[in-house]
Amino acid sequence: GAVVSQHPSRVICKSGTSVKIECRSLDFQATTMFWYRQFPKQSLMLMATSNEGSKATYEQGVEKDKFLINHASLTLSTLTVTSAHPEDSSFYICSARDPSLAGGGNEQFFGPGTRLTVL
């Protein structure tokens, strides 16, 4: 159980275009999902917390108009990188908590990640 998928796994796009990344919890309902990005040899940096049915909470320094997050259902959150530029090239990873887990631990289950390359 507790499987999180992401699509696409890899995307290459031209500068100025928008890219949508989907994050799905396959076997549980996730009221909260998280979006991270990771640069080479760096840690996972939290970008935003996505809450089902409400606006996302963005971390300081993350432009909400550039990284649009939609959490329209309990199993799907999307991240849209608008007007992407080469500096947006990174590894984007989503995660979700399974609130039904016994003990209610804060284990987050991660998707496989999306490698975005902006030319």
Add this chain to the structure above:
Amino acid sequence: DQQVKQNSPSLSVQEGRISILNCDYTNSMFDYFLWYKKYPAEGPTFLISISSIKDKNEDGRFTVFLNKSAKHLSLHIVPSQPGDSAVYFCAASPNSNSGYALNFGKGTSLLVTP
């Protein structure tokens, strides 16, 4: 501001020996700690966690130790196997039931040699 620190970027251990990965944190509000394992181009995989009411948690070959007064935790892998070679991230959050996002360290790359 890095609140979770993994000061060793890499570690090499011989197969069969013990691997010890260390993690320090600065935020005294953290009371739930997790270790994740990550292969290149994949998402992290949850390994083991510990809450502040414990000082040790064991799961098979993996044991996590927490020294709250020193704000330090460590992951022990024994015996180490070549398949354990990966990047290990330490993470922390303020509360196990809050749904707070995790604060990650920069990771330690473990290489287990045959």
